[in-house]
Amino acid sequence: GAGVSQTPSNKVTEKGKYVELRCDPISGHTALYWYRQSLGQGPEFLIYFQGTGAADDSGLPNDRFFAVRPEGSVSTLKIQRTERGDSAVYLCASSPTSGGGQFFGPGTRLTVL
Amino acid sequence: GQNIDQPTEMTATEGAIVQINCTYQTSGFNGLFWYQQHAGEAPTFLSYNVLDGLEEKGRFSSFLSRSKGYSYLLLKELQMKDSASYLCAVAITGGFKTIFGAGTRLFVKA
Numbered sequence: 001g002a003g004v005s006q007t008p009s010n011k012v013t014e015k016g017k018y019v020e021l022r023c024d025p026i027s028g029h030t031a032l033y034w035y036r037q038s039l040g041q042g043p044e045f046l047i048y049f050q051g052t053g054a055a056d057d058s059g060l061p062n063d064r065f066f067a068v069r070p071e072g073s074v075s076t077l078k079i080q081r082t083e084r085g086d087s088a089v090y091l092c093a094s095s096p097t098s099g100g101g102q103f104f105g106p107g108t109r110l111t112v113l
Numbered sequence: 114g115q116n117i118d119q120p121t122e123m124t125a126t127e128g129a130i131v132q133i134n135c136t137y138q139t140s141g142f143n144g145l146f147w148y149q150q151h152a153g154e155a156p157t158f159l160s161y162n163v164l165d166g167l168e169e170k171g172r173f174s175s176f177l178s179r180s181k182g183y184s185y186l187l188l189k190e191l192q193m194k195d196s197a198s199y200l201c202a203v204a205i206t207g208g209f210k211t212i213f214g215a216g217t218r219l220f221v222k223a
Contacts, residue, residue, distance in 0.1 A: 040216075042117075059210070100161060
């Protein structure tokens with residue numbers, strides 16, 4: 001079956017611009033997670049959805065970051081006024097319930113020039 | 114704060130056994146995960162331990178001691194394709210907010 005998909009696979013933008021990153025979880029998975037990963041580091045938790053609501057957004061670094069999941073399936077991570085330090089691979093993962101192993105998408109590599 | 118420690122790199126020989134250790138100090142505990150991540154790819158789930166003891170799954174086994182804040186991943190009959198980073202991660206809340214270690218890069222040599 002289809003796994004987690006993320007678009008775009010690569011995004012290059014200029015400092016100060018707005019970007020949206022999309023995640024399509026595995027069908028039927030109620031839990032959805034966003035992480036970002038820098039080279040040589042493990043994924044850093046950003047936000048977790050259970051259904052449509054953000055159950056835990058404590059990992060969002062500041063108010064430039066926002067994520068939505070309006071219908072409990074597809075999620076969009078939005079970054080305003082991008083900074084060079086936002087450059088990383090943004091990973092999305094889903095799981096069938098709030099527990100067990102998470103299934104990761106291939107990630108979006110964001111580069112802020 | 115949250116702290117997960119694992120060795121940065123390990124090298125082992127094809128066909129051998131390797132043990133990758135992980136120690137954690139976290140504000141909560143709702144299970145420990147191991148993931149495998151090949152260079153340039155996304156992590157893939159290997160194992161989940163929530164109770165003390167050993168979980169075996171084919172060539173991979175994972176052990177947990179909650180009282181010691183300690184886990185290990187055991188890989189048997191190493192193959193070249195096992196060369197990857199191995200990530201130790203702890204779910205710190207009932208909602209499975211997950212904190213990852215920096216990962217252990219395993220090099221398998223012939």
